[in-house]
Amino acid sequence: MVEKILLAVLVPLFAFLVGIFLEGFKRKMVARIQRRYGPPLIQPLLDIIKLLSKKDNISHGLMFDLGPVIALSGSILTVFFIPTPGFKLLSASGDLVALLYIMVIGSLGMALGAGESGNPNASIGIARALTLMLGYDLPFVIALSTVILKFDTTNLYEIVAAQSDLYWGAFLMPITAVVAFIATYGAMGEHPFEVVVAPQEVATGPMVEYGGKHLGFLMIDHAFHIYIELALFTDLFLGGASNLGYFFLKIFGLHILLTFFDTVYPRFRIENAVRFFWRWPTVFALIGLLIVMIGG
Amino acid sequence: MDKEIEQGYNEILESLRKRSLWILHYCTGCGAIELPPTMTSRYDMGRFGIVPFVTPRQSDILIVTGYVNIKTLRRIITSYEQMLDPKYVIGFGSCSINGGIYWDSHSVIKKLDSYMPVDLYIAGCMPRPEAIIHSFKHLMELIDTGKADGYRRYKENYDFYRKNQRKVLGKWR
Numbered sequence: 001m002v003e004k005i006l007l008a009v010l011v012p013l014f015a016f017l018v019g020i021f022l023e024g025f026k027r028k029m030v031a032r033i034q035r036r037y038g039p040p041l042i043q044p045l046l047d048i049i050k051l052l053s054k055k056d057n058i059s060h061g062l063m064f065d066l067g068p069v070i071a072l073s074g075s076i077l078t079v080f081f082i083p084t085p086g087f088k089l090l091s092a093s094g095d096l097v098a099l100l101y102i103m104v105i106g107s108l109g110m111a112l113g114a115g116e117s118g119n120p121n122a123s124i125g126i127a128r129a130l131t132l133m134l135g136y137d138l139p140f141v142i143a144l145s146t147v148i149l150k151f152d153t154t155n156l157y158e159i160v161a162a163q164s165d166l167y168w169g170a171f172l173m174p175i176t177a178v179v180a181f182i183a184t185y186g187a188m189g190e191h192p193f194e195v196v197v198a199p200q201e202v203a204t205g206p207m208v209e210y211g212g213k214h215l216g217f218l219m220i221d222h223a224f225h226i227y228i229e230l231a232l233f234t235d236l237f238l239g240g241a242s243n244l245g246y247f248f249l250k251i252f253g254l255h256i257l258l259t260f261f262d263t264v265y266p267r268f269r270i271e272n273a274v275r276f277f278w279r280w281p282t283v284f285a286l287i288g289l290l291i292v293m294i295g296g
Numbered sequence: 297m298d299k300e301i302e303q304g305y306n307e308i309l310e311s312l313r314k315r316s317l318w319i320l321h322y323c324t325g326c327g328a329i330e331l332p333p334t335m336t337s338r339y340d341m342g343r344f345g346i347v348p349f350v351t352p353r354q355s356d357i358l359i360v361t362g363y364v365n366i367k368t369l370r371r372i373i374t375s376y377e378q379m380l381d382p383k384y385v386i387g388f389g390s391c392s393i394n395g396g397i398y399w400d401s402h403s404v405i406k407k408l409d410s411y412m413p414v415d416l417y418i419a420g421c422m423p424r425p426e427a428i429i430h431s432f433k434h435l436m437e438l439i440d441t442g443k444a445d446g447y448r449r450y451k452e453n454y455d456f457y458r459k460n461q462r463k464v465l466g467k468w469r
């Protein structure tokens with residue numbers, strides 16, 4: 001019992017630290033690519049401390065306050081489901097399917113909260129977020145079905161176990177892995193899919209009325225979000241890991257790759273982003289599914 | 297004893313807080329053209345954790361970049377009041393100090409300090425990025441020593457500022 005409670009604290013802590021480190025590293029790396037010196041590595045942590053220590057808070061109603069809390073708790077719940085080497089918290093036979101639903105809670109909380117602020121930019125941002133979700137979820141769900149078909153299970157721990165000894169999902173199903181990578185990338189909202197926050201167009205979209213402690217919570221949630229997306233991809237296609245160090249290294253490598261793309265691309269318009277997702281990634285996801293169905 | 301602990305806690309908090317300051321990306325006068333070089337590769341103010349943000353709710357610093365005409369003053373005051381405490385104002389360029397070359401203009405206010413509490417002025421027409429970076433460093437010092445208390449002054453002398461605002465804007469709300 002005590003052990004479980006300890007794990008319930010340690011696992012989110014690990015996720016948060018990884019997420020916050022990756023974010024700080026990303027800022028530094030983007031700065032170096034742009035030939036700047038860049039902020040210190042702990043800058044995201046400093047930002048969060050500053051936001052949480054703001055003296056006043058503006059609220060636009062109950063749901064506005066609850067939005068960030070729902071988003072954060074949804075993220076923490078998702079972290080419990082994701083297989084982390086050494087820790088085993090929540091696991092059921094169909095947890096990959098459950099995960100798909102739980103991962104939406106975060107965006108939903110944000111949408112509910114931002115909707116109450118009454119700012120038109122927030123409404124546009126939410127509409128964009130939900131439209132984009134429609135875009136990247138189609139190839140992502142097809143890719144997940146391929147994985148389920150391949151390993152013949154919906155249990156994440158069994159999927160990880162089936163990929164031991166370099167039988168990684170990425171080697172067994174390279175096309176599906178690439179598609180899932182693109183979908184993950186879209187879910188993280190980096191350039192060129194940064195249509196939701198888009199500071200120059202909709203003034204950070206759903207976050208437009210959030211400031212102070214609310215925004216601090218949303219930034220913590222963002223750190224979790226980075227971890228969740230990358231850890232899920234690592235578990236599904238890069239064979240998980242045997243210990244925390246390897247796990248972190250795999251996530252780190254993925255994140256460096258993502259940051260390279262993020263730095264060089266401009267931004268899609270929302271309809272182009274959805275059109276992009278529904279064209280090539282979906283077609284290739286179907287091809288990958290076909291290959292697995294025929295080849296087994 | 298409790299008081300000392302609280303003071304120590306506040307000191308630590310201030311020294312951490314000064315390393316993350318977000319600027320409201322709202323520009324009034326010609327001085328704004330010196331901000332892009334300050335942000336980008338050459339001078340890179342991101343080193344100090346200072347980055348531009350787009351909405352008043354998220355920002356800590358309001359930079360009034362140059363002359364403020366009466367129409368703009370309304371927007372600036374609204375934006376300033378939307379920002380969350382603790383917030384700081386930097387008057388940028390000689391126009392915000394005493395009107396500068398717009399001294400005789402009928403539609404430009406002269407002394408920004410009578411309409412909103414300014415924590416720091418940067419002299420020059422217009423100040424170079426070096427001066428801007430220097431002013432940020434100075435603002436950090438002021439925050440560290442607790443002297444950047446413009447937001448408190450605004451609350452204490454609200455009637456004074458209100459009276460001055462009314463004088464040029466009329467009864468606007």
Ligand code: SF4
Pocket residue numbers: 325326327361362363388389390391392396397420421422
């Ligand atoms: S101080 Fe000079 S540069 Fe700045 S707004 Fe006034 S005239 Fe323009």
